[in-house]
Amino acid sequence: xxxxxxxxxxxxxxxxxxxxxxxxxxxxxxxxxxxxxxxxxxxxxxxxxxxxxxxxxxxxxxxxxxxxxxxxxxxxxxxxxxxxxxxxxxxxxxxxxxxxxxxxxxxxxxxxxxxxxxxxxxxxxxxxxxxxxxxxxxxxxxxxxxxxxxxxxxxxxxxxxxxxxxxxxxxxxxxxxxxxxxxxxxxxxxxxxxxxxxxxxxxxxxxxxxxxxxxxxxxxxxxxxxxxxxxxxxxxxxxxxxxxxxxxxxxxxxxxxxxxxxxxxxxxxxxxxxxxxxxxxxxxx
Ligand SMILES: NC(=O)c1ccc[n+]([C@@H]2O[C@H](COP(=O)([O-])OP(=O)(O)OC[C@H]3O[C@@H](n4cnc5c(N)ncnc54)[C@H](O)[C@@H]3O)[C@@H](O)[C@H]2O)c1
Numbered sequence: 001x002x003x004x005x006x007x008x009x010x011x012x013x014x015x016x017x018x019x020x021x022x023x024x025x026x027x028x029x030x031x032x033x034x035x036x037x038x039x040x041x042x043x044x045x046x047x048x049x050x051x052x053x054x055x056x057x058x059x060x061x062x063x064x065x066x067x068x069x070x071x072x073x074x075x076x077x078x079x080x081x082x083x084x085x086x087x088x089x090x091x092x093x094x095x096x097x098x099x100x101x102x103x104x105x106x107x108x109x110x111x112x113x114x115x116x117x118x119x120x121x122x123x124x125x126x127x128x129x130x131x132x133x134x135x136x137x138x139x140x141x142x143x144x145x146x147x148x149x150x151x152x153x154x155x156x157x158x159x160x161x162x163x164x165x166x167x168x169x170x171x172x173x174x175x176x177x178x179x180x181x182x183x184x185x186x187x188x189x190x191x192x193x194x195x196x197x198x199x200x201x202x203x204x205x206x207x208x209x210x211x212x213x214x215x216x217x218x219x220x221x222x223x224x225x226x227x228x229x230x231x232x233x234x235x236x237x238x239x240x241x242x243x244x245x246x247x248x249x250x251x252x253x254x255x256x257x258x259x260x261x262x263x264x265x266x267x268x269x270x271x272x273x274x275x276x277x278x279x280x281x282x283x284x285x
Contacts (some may be wrong), residue, residue: 017043036059050125124154129142
């Protein structure tokens, strides 16, 4: 990192669930925050949880390089959370993913290079390692095994983060996010949940840590049943305050319970959707 402290940050996807949580949380921590999104109304995920979005969001379509170049001018860091956040079962969203996630992420990193932005925090996903055997605990060195086209876009983003760190010295943290929710409500979330305040803390560390080069961390709270070892995050200073286990009584659904494929693999129902694979081969890899 340069000598100057990170002060002014841009959040892409600021009308979304994570974007709104981070906008609010980082403003409180004293950052100067700019938010942008393709739209000004709350995303479906934010809306479902009744989350209020910031009114000052600027409209920017990440697919347009000239717009991204303009909005990233003069900022110290970008939190890249904009894009399509899911794989929709039985729906061909691949071309949308290609546009919004792959092209959009390229435009973000390339604009940061052109505008000498020092850091990028990239919203990756645990689905990037979705096809691993659930019996195995994973860490930041585990190989990528995406479970959907959506997850491939996250692998692309992590690769781009690595390239731009090594070649252009743009520091980055790719967060393989589990499940961002006020509280865990499904059995799966006992392992994958991250609370709002832990997400804000992790991103704040990504913005402040002086030794950061290009880290991959897991976006989870300190869950007793976590499937991912988060040593790389702890090494940077992450001290999660929450543990999904404390919310055991509020677990009301078991969405994976009848899905024999989902239950064996890290990515859950993303792995079984449209599945024509061979479980034996997957598990022994
Ligand atoms: N919420 C989670 O549990 C979770 C888990 C893993 C990864 N993530 C990742 O975190 C990020 C944010 O997720 P979220 O849950 O807040 O989703 P969200 O849908 O609430 O927010 C995403 C935002 O991105 C915006 N967007 C989409 N395409 C865009 C474009 N071309 N230009 C500008 N904005 C665009 C949408 O309008 C939306 O407001 C996503 O990249 C997602 O893949 C989230």
